[in-house]
Amino acid sequence: MARTILVVDDETTLRETLVEALEMEGYRAVAAADGRAALEQFRAERPDLVLLDLMLPELSGVEVCRILRAESAVPIIMLTAKDSEVDKVVGLELGADDYVTKPFSLRELTARIRAIFRRADQAAAPAVAGPDASAPVNVGRVEVDLAGHRLLRDGEAVPVKPKAFELLAFLMRHQGQVFTRDQLLERVWGYDYAGESRTVDVHVHWLRGELEEDPATPVHLQTVRGVGYVLRKG
Secondary structure (H helix, E strand, C coil), X not given: CCCEEEEECCCHHHHHHHHHHHHHCCCEEEEECCHHHHHHHHHHHCCCEEEEECCCCCCCHHHHHHHHHHHCCCCEEEEECCCCXXXXXXXXXXXXXXXXXXXCCHHHHHHHHHHHHHHHHHHHCCCXXXXXXXXXXXXXXXXXXXXXXXEEECCEEECCCHHHHHHHHHHHHCCCCCEEHHHHXXXXXXXXXXXXXXXXXXXXXXXXXXXXXXXXXXXXXXXXCCCEEEECXX
């Protein structure tokens, strides 16, 4: 069965172009022109991925992202204006998985969509049991349950952004190894696309808020100046 993608954008030409392009790629595409309609379509269609413009009438894309993330872990790719850096950061902090900046190429967008679905398929595949997944592992203030895809604090689950958990899981499996931002984009987000390091930085910032006693002076998720990030259990 074809995967369903919800396209949310108030620009009629762009919205129709995206729907047509996605259908040519073999997806089923549904559309909404404003924030309220987006929520209605999402709840009716239960899409596999949402393309979400941030500048929307009725409800802003940021507000729609917040509501969607409270209801679902569905992948969200934000469509942002070139000068909307603040909105990008807010959207990522709310749990969007990725963003593309207008104007963008359809080739780039579809590559990112395929990468997200590829990562989802890998995560859904049966895992090979091993010592790294058999029990929660303490990292800073939380326990990380890789098998259950959870963060725990005092035995209680901590709400976690899906992509942030994938980043943490990847770094846990490669403890002590330093990765550049571009390497993390390729290995965790699933595409080779330099220049979007802000995406990684925002997710690292969120993780530090959960892991570290003092996020300003991280002990576990450290920055290696001029290189990238590394996870150390401390």
